[in-house]
Every structure is written in structure tokens, then in C-alpha cells.
Amino acid sequence: MNQASQVADSPSKIALKYFEHWSKKDYEGSAAYLDENLSFMGPIDTFNNSKDYVQAITRLGKIVKEVRTKKTFIDGSDVCFVYDLVTNTPAGTSPCAEWIHVEHGKVRTIQVFFDARPFAAMFEHKQ
Numbered sequence: 001m002n003q004a005s006q007v008a009d010s011p012s013k014i015a016l017k018y019f020e021h022w023s024k025k026d027y028e029g030s031a032a033y034l035d036e037n038l039s040f041m042g043p044i045d046t047f048n049n050s051k052d053y054v055q056a057i058t059r060l061g062k063i064v065k066e067v068r069t070k071k072t073f074i075d076g077s078d079v080c081f082v083y084d085l086v087t088n089t090p091a092g093t094s095p096c097a098e099w100i101h102v103e104h105g106k107v108r109t110i111q112v113f114f115d116a117r118p119f120a121a122m123f124e125h126k127q
Helices: 003-008 011-023 027-031 050-060 117-124
Strands: 034-041 064-075 078-087 093-103 106-113
Touching (some): 011 027, 011 078, 011 093, 011 106, 027 050, 034 050
Antiparallel strands (some): 064 078, 078 093
């Protein structure tokens, strides 16, 4: 995607395109929509740049079987996706909400909400 067409896209279209690539495990494609100073907050990780975030979602992709979108809410520069994250782990399927804010043609902030307790056992041995 060239920069000129991305600038012409509405904030909601940018968020939708980002999420479409992400949910299909096309992390490199999704990165094209991210601001380099992306602010990400979730129950397990926090990042202040797109590079670290993309590395983390690429690792996450190894346990993701499918993303089942349930509902999408659009409010100007903010888009919220409600979805089930289907994993190949004992955690199974996790209901999630992801709030994306777009500024200046790029995804600037992402905040993800889900119950991290089923995933805790996978991270205990890494401490």
C-alpha cells in the first residue's frame, strides 16, 4: 500500500485494514498501518513502539488458531473489535475486546482487554 492512498483512508478504514491483516496472521501487512511510536496496553504486555509490538504478536501467532470477530463498533477515529481468540493451548478460546485509535493515518494506540488468568500458566516458568 502506498502512503498516498493510506492518508486518504478514513481512520476507521485504517483500523479495519490493520485488524483484517492481524486477524489473518499477516503481521508484516498489519505493521504497515501502525505508527512507529505505537502505544499498546494489554493485560500481559505494554509496548511504546510498533517494532516490539509486531515481534510480540508474531510470537503470539504461534498459538492462535483463529480470530472470530463478533462485533465491530466505530466512533470517529476509534474502532473497537469484540472477538474470540481461538488458541491451540489449554487456555482454549478467549473472548477479547480491542480498542484502536487512529491519528494522522496510522494506528496510534491499541488497548486489549481479556481475562489473562487462563494464560498465566504459560508464563509462570519464564519468570
